[in-house]
Structures are given as structure tokens and as C-alpha cells.
Amino acid sequence: MPRRPTKPPRDRIIDAALALFSAHGVGATSVQAVAERAGMSKQALLHHFPSKELLRQGAYERIATQLRDALPPAAAELVSRSHDRYRALLEVALASFEANAELARFLVFELLERPDEVVAWIRSEGAPWLGLIRGVVAQHGRDDAFDAEAHVLVLGVMMLAQSALIPRGDKRWRARVSKATLRVMQLGSNLG
Numbered sequence: 001m002p003r004r005p006t007k008p009p010r011d012r013i014i015d016a017a018l019a020l021f022s023a024h025g026v027g028a029t030s031v032q033a034v035a036e037r038a039g040m041s042k043q044a045l046l047h048h049f050p051s052k053e054l055l056r057q058g059a060y061e062r063i064a065t066q067l068r069d070a071l072p073p074a075a076a077e078l079v080s081r082s083h084d085r086y087r088a089l090l091e092v093a094l095a096s097f098e099a100n101a102e103l104a105r106f107l108v109f110e111l112l113e114r115p116d117e118v119v120a121w122i123r124s125e126g127a128p129w130l131g132l133i134r135g136v137v138a139q140h141g142r143d144d145a146f147d148a149e150a151h152v153l154v155l156g157v158m159m160l161a162q163s164a165l166i167p168r169g170d171k172r173w174r175a176r177v178s179k180a181t182l183r184v185m186q187l188g189s190n191l192g
Contacts, residue, residue, distance in 0.1 A: 010048050012038045014058050022105035022164075025113060026056050063103050064125045070096050071128050085136045090155070090182050093129075097163035098178070104163035111160075119153070126152065158184070 007015070016037035020029040031052055035045040049055040074092040097104050110118045123130075130152055162181050166174055 009038075009040065009044070010058070012040070013045055013048055013055070014062050017055050018059050018062065018102050018106055021056075021059060021109065022102045025109040026052065027113060031055070059106060060121060063107070066096075066100065066103070067125055067129065071132070074129075075132060087182065089133060089136050093155070094159050094162070094178060094181065097159045098174075101163050104160050105165075108160055108164045122153075122156065123149070126156075 013034065017029070017034045020033055020037060029052075031045060032042050034055065035042040038045060045055075049058055070092075074089065074096075077088055077092055107118065130149060133152055158181055162177055166177055
């Protein structure tokens with residue numbers, strides 16, 4: 001007797017959609033393919049997500065939830081460090097991207113296909129993170145001319161590229177690239 005899936009259908013659907021969206025992009029992924037990967041009929045999938053656009057929105061909701069869930073531990077980590085909070089923030093953010101490479105690849109595809117919409121979404125959902133970064137930068141004595149939003153965008157693109165594009169197989173190479181990414185970010189901020 002086959003085992004019944006343990007996740008709720010919506011979660012299975014979003015998992016399947018993100019796997020396919022991160023591999024092929026939303027435009028090249030069919031609803032039928034998502035349904036098959038989720039182990040259900042297309043009609044069952046459409047009951048939960050009546051269109052591919054709503055499925056895309058479900059993927060964004062998943063990412064937004066993960067961003068919101070990651071903020072309190074990140075803030076606590078920063079408070080616990082008496083020095084080098086900027087590096088701690090970079091490490092926490094990069095580790096989050098590394099742990100969610102599929103989400104990073106999805107966002108890379110989306111940035112290529114719909115850059116204005118994705119940047120607007122990042123500004124909206126990333127606002128608490130932006131505030132956290134502004135606070136860390138202010139603690140390091142930066143002047144008011146520092147453009148925290150642009151800084152976050154540049155850092156985000158670097159982290160997305162590393163997490164999404166560098167092959168996962170060679171852990172030593174990934175560790176070297178992670179170390180170099182952190183160093184470049186610190187040098188570029190004059191906070192390192």
C-alpha cells in the first residue's frame with residue numbers, strides 16, 4: 001500500500017511549483033507538470049490554485065513567510081554580538097539564501113522575467129530587513145548619504161547569484177566563494 005503524503009495539499013503544490021519554477025522559470029512550467037510533481041490531478045491543483053498566477057503568488061507567499069520567520073533570530077543574533085554586527089548580518093542572510101537555494105533560483109528567474117515587479121515585492125517584503133541593516137549601518141557611524149536600499153539590493157543580488165548559480169556539489173568551492181562574497185560585501189560597505 002503506497003504511503004499517503006504527510007504535507008497538506010497546498011504545501012505539496014507550492015513545494016512542487018518552486019522545484020519546477022526554480023529549474024525552468026514560471027513561463028516554461030505547466031500547471032500539469034506541477035500537479036504531477038505534487039502527486040495529484042490538475043483539477044485537484046486548480047481547486048487550491050485556480051491559475052498559474054495564483055500559484056506564482058503562493059511561491060512568493062512562501063518566501064515572504066520565510067523572510068518574516070528568519071527576522072527575529074537574525075535580530076537576536078545581532079543583539080548578541082557586541083562587535084562586528086554587520087558581518088553577522090551578512091552571515092545570517094547568506095546562510096538563509098544557502099539553505100534555500102531553490103527559492104534563490106526562483107527569484108533569479110523572476111528577476112530576469114519581471115524585474116520591476118520583483119524589486120517592488122522585495123522592497124515591500126524586505127522592509128523590516130532594510131530597517132535592520134540601516135540600524136547596523138548607523139551603529140558603524142555611516143552618514144545619512146548612505147543609500148541602505150541600494151546597498152541591500154546589491155548585497156541581495158550577490159547572495160542570490162552565489163546561492164542560485166554556483167553548483168552545490170563542491171562544498172569546498174562553495175565555502176571559498178561564500179568567504180569571498182562576505183569579504184567583498186564588507187569591503188564595499190567600508191564597514192568590514
